Amino acid sequence: MGILNVTPDSFSDGSTLYQAGQLAGDLILQRAAAMVAAGATILDLGGESTRPGATPVSVQQELDRVLPALELILRELDVIVSIDSSTPEVFTESARLGAGMLNDVRALGREGALQAAAATGLPVCLMHMQGNTPADMQLAPHYEDIIAEVGDFLQQRVVACEQVGICRERILLDPGFGFGKTLEHNLRLLNQMQRLESLGLPLLVGTSRKSMIGQALDRPVDQRLAGGLATAVMAVERGARIIRVHDVAASVDAVRMAEAVIKESRGEQA
Numbered sequence: 001m002g003i004l005n006v007t008p009d010s011f012s013d014g015s016t017l018y019q020a021g022q023l024a025g026d027l028i029l030q031r032a033a034a035m036v037a038a039g040a041t042i043l044d045l046g047g048e049s050t051r052p053g054a055t056p057v058s059v060q061q062e063l064d065r066v067l068p069a070l071e072l073i074l075r076e077l078d079v080i081v082s083i084d085s086s087t088p089e090v091f092t093e094s095a096r097l098g099a100g101m102l103n104d105v106r107a108l109g110r111e112g113a114l115q116a117a118a119a120t121g122l123p124v125c126l127m128h129m130q131g132n133t134p135a136d137m138q139l140a141p142h143y144e145d146i147i148a149e150v151g152d153f154l155q156q157r158v159v160a161c162e163q164v165g166i167c168r169e170r171i172l173l174d175p176g177f178g179f180g181k182t183l184e185h186n187l188r189l190l191n192q193m194q195r196l197e198s199l200g201l202p203l204l205v206g207t208s209r210k211s212m213i214g215q216a217l218d219r220p221v222d223q224r225l226a227g228g229l230a231t232a233v234m235a236v237e238r239g240a241r242i243i244r245v246h247d248v249a250a251s252v253d254a255v256r257m258a259e260a261v262i263k264e265s266r267g268e269q270a
Ligand SMILES: Cn1cnc2c(O)nc(N)nc21
Pocket: 046, 050, 084, 103, 104, 105, 125, 127, 174, 176, 177, 204, 205, 206, 207, 244
């Protein structure tokens, strides 16, 4: 899953897709096409930054950022576009234009989000975040047993989805690295991620360029590729099925290599 932030302040996307305040359509398409050429099968399109401390945007602002980019990509490229949003109106309008899935860091927690997501008929990724928003999630993260608490939260959200008619076949789960977690929490979460397989749903993981890598390696955001690849491989070893990344080409090779080794260990053809 390639990351395509159409937000002026995305925390690591140096080539922000904004020029003088206008959405740079050509840059968006260029970046999208490059990620597809590099092997991305899904592009995750987001109009509201979810980095720690991010300020929320208005619904209209989010629509104005996401919908034009979505139309452009779907018109020019053959790729599944995931919508990184927590906003019911964005779910509805994006689905109408042909989005392929919804990716909500708030696990459909906003008012009306469950119903709107259900009505789209699209697959949904439910992610764990401790705290209500990226603005406050890093203030004082605390867990007794992080993997149990993340698992319980995700299970509760699956039940909430089933209650509005979102069947299990449409649900992906995500432990939410960096969303209300300290470095220790993130490392333990990655170590014990395999326990989430008991929920019986595909896992999506995103660690690319995140502060857990910066803190562990003392690296700035533009020097976290190697650390990110290490976490991607470990996530695949522990059951992740989709990896959400900035650096698609390198990540595809690292994940494919890991999968070749895993297949051999199962006696399968590489
Ligand atoms: C939007 N976004 C930022 N980080 C993410 C992560 O780790 N998982 C998912 N599903 N979305 C994310």
